[in-house]
Amino acid sequence: MSDSSNTPGxxxxxxxxxxxxxxSRRHAITRGATASGMVMAGLRLGSVPAALAxxxxxxxxxxxxxxxxxxxLNFALRLEYLEAEFYNRGVAAANLIPAADRAIFTTIxxxxxxxxxxxxxxxxASARPKPTFDFTAGNGSGTGPxxxxxxxxxxxxxxxxxxxxxxxxxxxxxxxxxxxxxxILQAALTIHSVEARHAAEVRRLRGNFMDQEPxxxxxxxxxxxxxxxxxxxxxxxxVMQLGIDVTTVTTVSRKExxxxxxxxxxxxxxxxxxxxFIV
Amino acid sequence: xxxxxxxxxxxxxxxxxxxxxxxxRDFLRSAGLTGAALALAGCGANRENDFGxxxxxxxxxxxxxxxxxxxxxxxxxLNYAYALEQLEAAFYVSVVTNAAFSSIFxxxxxxxxxxxRDHEVAHRDFFAAALGAARIPxxxxxxxxxxxxxxxxxxxxxxxxxxxxxxxxxxxxxYLSRADYLGVAGKIVSVEARHASAIRDLLANRTxxxxxxxxxxxxxxxxVLTAADPFILEVITVINA
Numbered sequence: 001m002s003d004s005s006n007t008p009g010x011x012x013x014x015x016x017x018x019x020x021x022x023x024s025r026r027h028a029i030t031r032g033a034t035a036s037g038m039v040m041a042g043l044r045l046g047s048v049p050a051a052l053a054x055x056x057x058x059x060x061x062x063x064x065x066x067x068x069x070x071x072x073l074n075f076a077l078r079l080e081y082l083e084a085e086f087y088n089r090g091v092a093a094a095n096l097i098p099a100a101d102r103a104i105f106t107t108i109x110x111x112x113x114x115x116x117x118x119x120x121x122x123x124x125a126s127a128r129p130k131p132t133f134d135f136t137a138g139n140g141s142g143t144g145p146x147x148x149x150x151x152x153x154x155x156x157x158x159x160x161x162x163x164x165x166x167x168x169x170x171x172x173x174x175x176x177x178x179x180x181x182x183x184i185l186q187a188a189l190t191i192h193s194v195e196a197r198h199a200a201e202v203r204r205l206r207g208n209f210m211d212q213e214p215x216x217x218x219x220x221x222x223x224x225x226x227x228x229x230x231x232x233x234x235x236x237x238x239v240m241q242l243g244i245d246v247t248t249v250t251t252v253s254r255k256e257x258x259x260x261x262x263x264x265x266x267x268x269x270x271x272x273x274x275x276x277f278i279v
Numbered sequence: 280x281x282x283x284x285x286x287x288x289x290x291x292x293x294x295x296x297x298x299x300x301x302x303x304r305d306f307l308r309s310a311g312l313t314g315a316a317l318a319l320a321g322c323g324a325n326r327e328n329d330f331g332x333x334x335x336x337x338x339x340x341x342x343x344x345x346x347x348x349x350x351x352x353x354x355x356x357l358n359y360a361y362a363l364e365q366l367e368a369a370f371y372v373s374v375v376t377n378a379a380f381s382s383i384f385x386x387x388x389x390x391x392x393x394x395x396r397d398h399e400v401a402h403r404d405f406f407a408a409a410l411g412a413a414r415i416p417x418x419x420x421x422x423x424x425x426x427x428x429x430x431x432x433x434x435x436x437x438x439x440x441x442x443x444x445x446x447x448x449x450x451x452x453x454y455l456s457r458a459d460y461l462g463v464a465g466k467i468v469s470v471e472a473r474h475a476s477a478i479r480d481l482l483a484n485r486t487x488x489x490x491x492x493x494x495x496x497x498x499x500x501x502x503v504l505t506a507a508d509p510f511i512l513e514v515i516t517v518i519n520a
Contacts, residue, residue, distance in 0.1 A: 100485055107487030114493035172465045176458040189449045189468065190494040196472035197490035201480060209484060211387040216394065217477040218470060241463055242409050250404035256397035260405075261466040262473075 065126055069181055072174045074128045075267055076188065077119040079170055081130045082274060083163050084112040089135070090160075093150045104205060108160075108198050115191050122184070132279040135159065137228070140279035145228050157206050158226045164199035165219065166232050166265070166273055171195060173264035196262070218259040231273050235263045338415050344513040346415045350454045350500065350520035354413045357460060359500055360467070361406035361414055362515055363447055366507060367440050368403040369420040371396035374437070379428035388430075388481055395437075395474050402467055409463075419512035434482050441475035442496070443506055444468075449497035454520055 065073070087109035090096060097105050120127045137159075138144025149155045171192035178185040200217030207215020214225045221237040224230060237258050239246050246257045265273075337354025339347045346362070349355035374380065375396050381389060407414055426432040448468035455461045476489040500517040508514070 103487045104485060104489075107490060111490060111493035118494070168469050172462075172469060175452070175461055175465045179455075179458055179461055182453040186449065186453050186497050187494075189452055189465070190497050192465070193445050193449060193468055193472035193495040194490050194493060196469035197476035197495075200473035200476035201489040204477060204480065205485075209387060209480070211390045211394075211477070217391070217473045218394065218398070241405055241466070242459060244405065244408050246401060246405050246408075249408035250401050252397045252401040252404070256394065257401050259394065260398040260401040260470055261463075262469040263466060264462065 065123065066181065068177050069184055070123065070126050072177050072188075072267075073119055073123050073184070074126070075174065075270075076171065076191070077116065077123065077127060078131065078278075079163075079167055079270070079274065080112055080115040080119055082133060082277060083167065084109070084116045085130070085133055086135055086159070086163060087112055089150060090156055096150055096153055096156060098153065101205065104201060105160075108164075108201075111194055111198070115194075118187070118191070122187070133277055134279050135277060137276035139276050144276060154206075157202060158229075161199065161202045161206060162226055162229045162232050162273075164195055164202055166270060167195040168192065168199055168262055169232075169265040170267075170270040172262060173266055173270070175264075216259075219262065220255055221258050231269065234269075235265075238263050337413060340415055344416055344418070345515070346513065347516045347518060348415075348500075349518050350451070351518075353455055353457055353460050354410065355517070355519075356451050356454045357406060357410060358413070358415045359451060359515075359517060360448065360464065361403070361410060362418060362511070363444055363503070363507065364399060364402040364406055365418045366420060366510055367444060368396070368399040369418075370422065370425075370436065370440060370510075371399050373420075373422060373425075373427055374433050377427040383428065383430040383433075391477050391481065392433075392437075395477075398470055398474070402470075415515075418515075421510050421512050424509065431482075434478060437478045438475065438482060439506070441471055441478055443498075443503055444471040445475055446496035446498035447500070447503040449495055450499055450503065451520075 087105060091102070091105055091109050132140070134140050134142055134144060135149045136142055136144035136147045138147070146155050146159050149159050171188055175185060175189065175192075178188055203215055204211060204217050211217070213220055214223050219233060219236045222230075222233045222235065224233045226232075238261065239254060239257050241261060246261075247254050250257070252260070337349050337352035337356075338358045339349075346358065348358050348362075350359075371392060375389075375393055380392075384392065425436050445468060448464055448471065452461055452464055452468075455464060472495065479488045479491075480486075482488065500520050504515055504517060
């Protein structure tokens with residue numbers, strides 16, 4: 001590896017190797033099952049998630065995903081639907097996103113739509129339909145606390161941050177449930193970390209990239225400057241990890257320790273947070 | 280607590296923060312004591328840092344500090360994370376203590392790099408404490424290819440390390456057997472991803488570079504270690520992955 005490598009995704013060839021390894025292992029355990037056309041297409045594209053999505057159908061059969069996987073992936077899909085439509089509408093809104101920032105939001109938009117496609121493919125016939133959203137957080141009234149979300153850029157960015165930070169905590173909270181299903185777990189984690197990249201970018205953008213609290217890329221304590229989002233950050237001030245009080249084993253200050261560990265949310269906590277946005 | 284439930288109590292926590300980073304000589308001395316303790320317990324262990332009751336150690340370290348990490352054990356996987364956090368922490372400590380730091384980086388960039396330094400040090404110290412006596416010794420960074428007085432050299436290396444860290448956690452998570460270990464790995468990987476995003480943005484502000492793909496990589500430990508090897512004097516080998 002060159003320390004001056006300028007190539008994004010320089011490690012991506014490894015992905016195809018990994019996918020091939022997974023395919024071959026999956027074949028071994030599915031006793032002669034042949035890879036579907038979608039698996040091979042995914043591999044040709046060098047896209048692990050596409051291959052994995054097809055694999056999950058191959059492995060479990062249409063409509064026969066384990067209940068826990070079905071539940072977690074549909075939960076994730078609900079959040080990705082929310083995010084994808086939010087950015088689709090935001091990017092389409094006239095005079096909302098300044099030209100200088102469009103690349104940021106079209107990038108996130110593309111990713112969220114790709115996540116929706118991945119989850120829908122993985123779930124197959126089990127995929128639940130897209131809900132109807134109210135991005136003002138008004139439960140369908142259209143007059144919620146973020147009433148100007150698509151006309152006021154500051155509101156749009158604030159809601160984006162809340163969605164991204166919630167998404168990170170949501171995927172994180174489901175990882176233990178997916179633990180027995182290694183390929184699904186890994187695919188979910190490759191989305192989880194992308195949501196964290198989004199979150200950091202939006203947070204820093206909101207602070208005009210000055211990287212000063214509370215607009216750093218990371219979450220300090222349980223702090224939020226966005227009214228009505230306390231639940232999104234509740235518990236982020238935790239410093240106990242695996243029974244260790246991290247403040248006692250390092251010289252790093254408590255504040256930075258809280259930044260060093262993102263905390264999970266339960267499915268119920270996440271659904272309560274997004275409920276006002278769903279009609 | 281330590282991560283190695285089978286570790287004899289006599290070889291658990293080595294001490295406070297000062298002792299979390301023992302020199303190799305200190306490590307070998309403590310490891311020797313551990314070997315003696317295991318022999319006394321009738322386990323027959325005869326290699327440094329071989330804590331397994333039947334030779335199924337998570338981490339075996341030779342006299343030169345080269346480590347073999349067994350991914351069929353959580354101790355092996357967590358030592359892999361510890362190794363990468365050691366590398367990252369050492370890198371950012373070198374970045375922020377370089378004489379040129381305050382002149383080559385703008386104020387906001389300095390804040391990012393100082394924060395990331397703190398986070399990586401916290402990660403390193405956490406793993407050291409959690410692994411206790413089951414941890415591998417201090418690794419020796421090799422940063423001769425990095426020009427710490429050059430903004431671009433530092434940021435491009437940082438980008439490589441952060442992307443590598445994200446892909447490493449994403450790829451290693453499947454090998455963890457305990458849910459709480461998976462949970463803490465998840466708490467850390469998203470912070471690494473936040474770092475990657477911020478560093479990438481310092482290199483290409485207000486572009487889509489902060490997240491170049493919709494799905495991050497999940498790399499095998501072999502691929503990650505091949506990439507990290509030029510920056511670490513000791514050789515780290517992963518088995519059973």
